[in-house]
Amino acid sequence: MTAVTAGRLAGWIAASLVLVVVPAGAQVIGTGLSSNTLNGAAPYGSPIRDNRVYIHGILNQFEGRSGDGNYFRWDGEAWAGDDWNRIWLKSEGRDNADRRGRVSDGDQELLYDRPISRYFDVQAGLRYDLDNGTSRTWAALGIQGLAIDFWNVEATVYASDRGDYALRTNAYYDLYLMQRLILQPQFETNWYTKKDQGRGVGAGLSDIDTGLRLRYDITRKFAPYVGVAYQRFLGGTENLTRAQGGRPNDVRFLFGIRLWY
Incomplete structure (x- = not known):
């Protein structure tokens, strides 16, 4: 060569x-x-430049609760928007099958969401209590995101059209036992500054709702689960619950499905 x-x-x-x-x-x-x-x-x-609009929805709780009487409960949220500006819709409540289909604990929220840090968003908007009880309208301001050890947390302050104030906190964590088997502890509290006979709540810490759910992800979008839930009414809410024939301590087994889009 x-x-x-x-x-x-x-x-x-x-x-x-x-x-x-x-x-x-x-x-x-x-x-x-x-x-x-x-x-x-x-x-x-x-x-x-990425200004695409995304849509996401999830039903964290879509379950039947069985104990002294049965009822159905849902708790879900959906949002639409880009990385910086989103509109959120949140909904929760329960259908008391043992009380002729009366809906209670109805809470519907329409919120504007914007990130304030890498892990947290601020949310502001309106909440409307819509069920068989007396309806109430609230202004809402809160934060939602990931805390230490990746706990999903949210805390929201509300001001009603009657001059009342309320606080709701919620936290849950997904513990992966296996790739598709997840154990989820969950803890929610509700606080009110004034007694509201129409809504059946008293002043102070109104109730604690906790649950432990074991789910299996058949797919990431469809996961059945079983578990146990405990709800405790406190203070003035306990007295109103007893007066209406309810139980201040409520332990129930549950089964449901978790869905997201």
Whole structure:
């Protein structure tokens, strides 16, 4: 092989390596190759504008609770928007099958959501209590996100059209026992500044609702579960619950499905 032939072969090999290793459209300094992707910006190129609108919905609780009488409970949320601005819809309540289908604990919220840090969003909007009880309208302001050890937490303050104030906190955690088997502890509290006979709540800490659910992810979007739930009414709410024939301590077995879109 002559020196000229060897030189040409080395040149072809070098050019082939450049074409294979360098991504299409990239700019390589000193090669003469140009690009309209990186435009020479360091280290990762020019920012990509992404204003696409996404839609997501999840039913965390869609369950029947069995004990001294049975009832059905739901708790879900959905949002639409981009990475910075979203509209949230939250809904929860229960259908008391043992009371001729009367709906109670109905809570519907329409909120504007915007991130304030890497792990937390601030939310503001309206809450409307819609069920068989006296309806109430509230202004809402709260935060929602991931706390230490990846607990999903939320805390919201409400101000009603009657001059009352309320606070709701909720936290849950997904403990992966296996890739598809998840144990989820959950803890919720409700607080009110004034007694509200129409809603059946008293001043102070009104109730605690806790649960322990074991679910199996058949798919990420469909997961049946079983578990146990405990609800405890306190203070003035306990007295109103007793007066209406309810139980201040309520332990129930539950079964349901978790869905998301």
